[in-house]
Amino acid sequence: GAGVSQTPSNKVTEKGKYVELRCDPISGHTALYWYRQSLGQGPEFLIYFQGTGAADDSGLPNDRFFAVRPEGSVSTLKIQRTERGDSAVYLCASSSTSGSYTDTQYFGPGTRLTVL
């Protein structure tokens, strides 16, 4: 079946601009996660949704970052007033049940964001 998809695959923007990154999870998956992967590092957690609500947003670095999941499926990560330090690969993952610690998270291919 279809996996997690993310669009765009690449995004180049200028410092100070606003960007939106989209994630389509696996159909039926209720849990959705955003991570950020800087060059040469492992992914770092940003935010977790269970259904429509953000159950844990403790990884968002500051108030320029915001994410929504209005209908419990597609999610959008929004970054305002982008900075060069925001350049990274943004990964989305989904899992099938209630976010149990035994669940497997399935990752999308990522969006590579470059802020000039």
Add this chain to the structure above:
Amino acid sequence: GNSVTQMEGPVTLSEEAFLTINCTYTATGYPSLFWYVQYPGEGLQLLLKATKADDKGSNKGFEATYRKETTSFHLEKGSVQVSDSAVYFCALGPSSGAQKLVFGQGTRLTINP
């Protein structure tokens, strides 16, 4: 807080060599442990997992055993192939609260024919 320390790379081996990539963790409670792999040009894929102490995860000839006494989850393969060249990430899933995975920094593995 929870953390994962992974063997630094890059690691270069010849085909058919034995592979070990070390991973140790710090966590409260009884986390789940995972190895993810990222092949060139592809996304992260789950390679194997173990959800309780002494469990052994295995897949594609790779194995890792959840050792609570040494807080380790080392990845092993008896005979590597060129196609195993990739970046390998050890990760921890906390036993309570939101399932935010904590990843190691990754180990780049190159297998030469």
